[in-house]
Amino acid sequence: MPNRTPLYDCHIAAGGRVIDFAGWEMPVQYTGILDEHRAVREAVGMFDISHMGEFLVRGATGEAWLEGLLTNRVAKLSPGEAQYTLMLNERGGVIDDLIIYRLGPDEFLLVVNAAKIDEDAAWLQKHLVDGVEFRNVSAEFSAVAVQGPKARDVYASVFGTELPPERNRVLSVSFQGSSGYVVTTGYTGEDGFEIIVPNAAAAVLWNALLAAGVKPCGLGARDTLRLEMGYPLNGSDLSPDRTPLEAGLGFFVDLEKGDFIGREVLAGQKAQGVPARLAGIVVTEKSPPLRSHYPVFVDGAQVSETTSGALSPSLGYGIAMAYLPSGFAKPGQPVEIEVRGKRYSGSVAKKPFYKKS
Amino acid sequence: MNVPDDLKYAQTHEWIRAEGDIGIVGVTDHAQEELSDVVFVELPEVGKVVAAGETAAVVESVKAASDIYSPVSGEIVEVNAALQNDPGLINTSPFESGWIFKLKISDPSQLEALKSPEAYREQIS
Known part of the structure; x- marks a missing residue:
């Protein structure tokens, strides 16, 4: 039985054509991939990304624990900041690429690929240490990505406040009485934001964005948009047999920060060439x-x-x-x-x- | 959904209009809607002989490539070159300017085995 996000009925109501994606019934398109692609490049579109996974990490040693499991330097992040990073196996191959958001000094949010939620969670559980609290809250949260040159105007009209100008920021927000997060990240190369809210608030959020003129966009346009930017998709462009250096993601690998799983292989590749x-x-x-x-x-x-x-x-x-x-x-x-x-x-x-x- | 009364239909969503021993082939309105934005059409070579049910062309949307099967056997005598520069004709005019190829029908009795407009309407309803 495939999974459905809390926005499934919204997709059907908007004319979405639903396909199976990593075990999820997701809209591939509404009016057409070309039309939706153009809307994001020229105006503003939104994507249901509720199928993606959310993990919360808490604890005074949380940062040190994550440093040992991720390629980018977590210590660079101040509260409210985010970075793209990768989680590797012992061979230096990619288990998953993800975004880590520092919510507070000892509190982190990890957003991971839908197809990898179980594998990522099992890997993190396996390496869990005393003093760190790890929670897979994927089933409790929904998320919508709002992307395009007009995303900022939409944010101001729906939330009544300005979006932070910098990319890779996270802030806590209250929406319709539920608390969630607004993050200035995306997968399209356009300006925009993503909102993560408890499932109960998802449809209200979607409809508010719809009323603000945001065009629903499916996985088809999400794929052409990310590919035009050269952003990799895990499972296609990233794999357990390829390192982030081979994938051209060296910018997100910090070999100087101390040890992390896979580091030795990457250091060898750095010295000898990929x-x-x-x-x-x-x-x-x-x-x-x-x-x-x-x-x-x-x-x-x-x-x-x-x-x-x-x-x-x-x-x-x-x-x-x-x-x-x-x-x-x-x-x-x-x-x-x-x-x-x-x-x-x-x-x-x-x-x-x-x-x- | 438009299903013209003067055509025969294949289970695989092609239509054929027989004019003497020449058959004009395209895909149905239903098929173009399912395919959505057609961005490329690979046409058969003129002179190629195809059997009924054999792949004769490929229509590609942004998301997927779909084989187009010849509804009947015959020799390709003409292809719609306009589709090379404007593949979207398949979306905008599936039964007229979006036709894909013409073939010389080798066995007219095969037309009888195709679906009537009523039967095809039933299939897609």
Whole structure:
């Protein structure tokens, strides 16, 4: 039996087309992926992200415990700040990518991928130490991401106050008598915010945003938007067999902060160089939309396959990501991508694919 | 949902309009709505011989690639080149300017095995 978020009825009412995603019945689109993609780039759209997981960590040694399990330096965060980070296995491979929010000196919120809630929670429980309280509150909270250049205006009209100007902030809010969190993070490359509220407040929140003119958007647009930014999706672009250095996420890895699970492997890769890198690829001729698992060729020999791909709605051409042997992972490197037996010319490109003009 | 009365339909949501021994093939209004934004069409080569039920074209939306099956056997005699620059014609005009290919029907009796408009309406209701 698939899970439904507390917003399921809202999706049906808004004409959402529901598909299975990681065991959840989620809207893939309402009016159409292109239409929703454009709304987020040009105005404002919202996504139900209630399927994502929320963990709370409390305790005087919480920071030290998390430092040993995550790649980025937790100590950099002051209360009210957030950072993107990764949780690795002993081989340095990615278990999950997540955002950690520091709610107070000894209190943290972790937001993790829906497909990884159980695995992440089991991993954290397994490594739990005395003095740290860990709670998986995923089933109690719903969340909505509001993204787009007009997100700030929407926030002001719905909440009657200004959104913090900085990205990666978290603040506690009260909405309809329930307490929740507003965070200035997102997965689209646009300005915006995400609101995490108790399940009982979710539909009221959704309807208030709808009334403020925010367009409901599904997982289809969420995927094209994140891919245009070159943001990885765990399970497609990240895996237990690839390190964050191979994925090009070295910025979120702090090898100087002390030991953490997977650190040794990353330090070795840093010294010796990574064998492969997650490269951005653009096609330079008319082609079908790129998708995952399409073969990638260099000089006539297959060297890899795509991990994600799309026909970029904003750019109008095919974009993809693939782990390429490091020698080929340089911008300008010619490649070919095979679609149904036909090869199309492309080249390695810098990420993000899409830059705001 | 538009289901024109002068066409025959396949279970797999293609339509065919027979004009003499030539059949014009496209996808139904129902199919285009299910596919949503069509962004690419891979057309068959003229001269290719296809069997009934065989993949003749591929229609891609943002989210997925879908095979288009020939409702009857025959030889492809013409393709709708306009779809190369404007694949969205399949969404905006599935039964007219969004047609996909024409074929020379090799066995007209296969048309009898296809669905009537009533039967297809029943299928998608």
